[in-house]
Amino acid sequence: MGEQNHLSDSAFLKAVRGEPVPHTPVWFMRQAGRSLPEYLAIREGTQMLESCMNAELVTEITLQPVRRYGVDAAIFFSDIVLPLKAVGVDLDIKPGVGPVVADPVRTLADVEAIPDLTPEHVPFITEAVQTLTSELASINGGTPLIGFAGAPFTVASYLVEGGPSKEHAKTKALMFGAPDVWDALMRKIAGISAAFLEVQVAAGASAIQLFDSWAGALTPGDYQQHVMPHSSAVLERIGALGVPRIHFGVGTTNLLTLMGEAGADVVGVDWRTPLADGIARVGDRGVQGNLDPTLVFAPTEVMTARAAEVIEAGRAAKGHVFNLGHGVIPSTDPDQLARLTEFVQTYPLD
Secondary structure (H helix, E strand, C coil): CHHHHHHCCCHHHHHHCCCCCCCCCECCCCCCCCCCHHHHHHHCCCCHHHHHCCHHHHHHHHHHHHHHHCCCCEECCCCCCHHHHHHCCCEEEECCCEEEECCCCCCHHHHHCCCCCCHHHCHHHHHHHHHHHHHHCCCCCCCCEEEEEECHHHHHHHHHHCCCCCCCHHHHHHHHHCHHHHHHHHHHHHHHHHHHHHHHHHCCCCEEEEEECCHHHCCHHHHHHHHHHHHHHHHHHHHCCCCCEEEEECCCHHHHHHHHHCCCCEEECCCCCCHHHHHHHHCCCEEEEEECHHHHHCCHHHHHHHHHHHHHHHCCCCCEEEEECCCCCCCCCHHHHHHHHHHHHHCCCC
16 A cells, blocks of 8 residues: 555645645546557557557556656546447447447347446456556656546447437437336446446556546436436445546536536536636536647647636636646647646646
8 A cells, every 4th residue: 555655645636635736736638549659659550449458558558648748647548438348249449430339229138238347357457557556656756547437328328329429319319218228228337337447446546537428418407317326326336445536528517516416526627618617516526627628739828828727717626637628639749738737737836
C-alpha cells in the first residue's frame, strides 16, 4: 500500500477528494490515442480491439501521453465495447465506422446468451494495470491511473443498434416497448462494466471513470427511470472499493444533477455547459472539464485565456480536475496540448 499512500498526495487524487491542491490537476480524455505520432506508429498493423487485449501495447499506449505531457493522471487505454468482446460477443471495430455488432440484441434470450464477465476473461487487463501502476509510481513523483468503462446505456446502444447511431431510435424503442428486455440488458451490462472496473481497481487503479457518452440522448425523466438505477449499481460496486468515481456524458447539461446523484464523486461537464452552471447543478461534488476541444486549434494565447476562465470558474467547485469537454480530436497538435498542460499546472491558485 506504500505506493497508493504516496499517490494519494497527488494533485489529481486530492482534487477528486475535494482537498486543497498545489495546482489544478489536468489530464485529457483520449490523451492516449490518435493525436500522438508514437501511438500511430505502435498501432500500425494492429486492429483496435486486438491492441486493447495486448497487455504490452495497452501499457505502452497508456504511458505515452504521461511521458510526453506530464499530465496529472493516466487513463487506462481501452474501448467501451472491449468487455463485450472479452466475454465472446461477436463484434468488431470497423475503421471510420466504430463498433459493429454482428447480432444485435432484441430479446430476453439474446440478453441471456451474453456471459457475465469474470477476471478470467481479461487476464491482459490485470497484467497491464499491474505493470502500469508500477511504472507510473515513479513518473513525476507518482502518477495515478484512472480505470475505464462504458456505462450501461452507451454500451446497450451499440448492442441494440448494431453499431454507432445518432438517433438511438432502436435503443429507445426497446427501452419504451420492451421494458423487461431493457431491464435485463441493463442489469447484464451493469454487471459486466462493474466487474471490468473491479479488475482494474484490484490490480492497482487509483480512480475510475464511467463514460456514458450517449446519455445526452435522453430526457431527465427517462434517464432517471430507465438508466440511472443501472449506472448507480456500477458506481455503488466501485464505491465499495474505496476509490473515487468520475461520471461523464456528452450533451448532458440537463442530466448533470442526476449523474452526480447516481453515485459520482466527480461529474464530467462537457464544453456546451458553462463550468459555473455545471458546478451549480452537481451540488457537493467535484467537477471535471471543460475546455472546448477545438480551442487547441486556436492561437496559443486564445487557448490559454479560455483555459484560465475554466480554472477560475473551477475554484467554486468542491474540487476541480481540468480536462477538455470531450476527447482529444485526432488532428490535434500534441505540442499545443503540451503548452496547455504546462499552462494549467503553473497557473497560480493563491
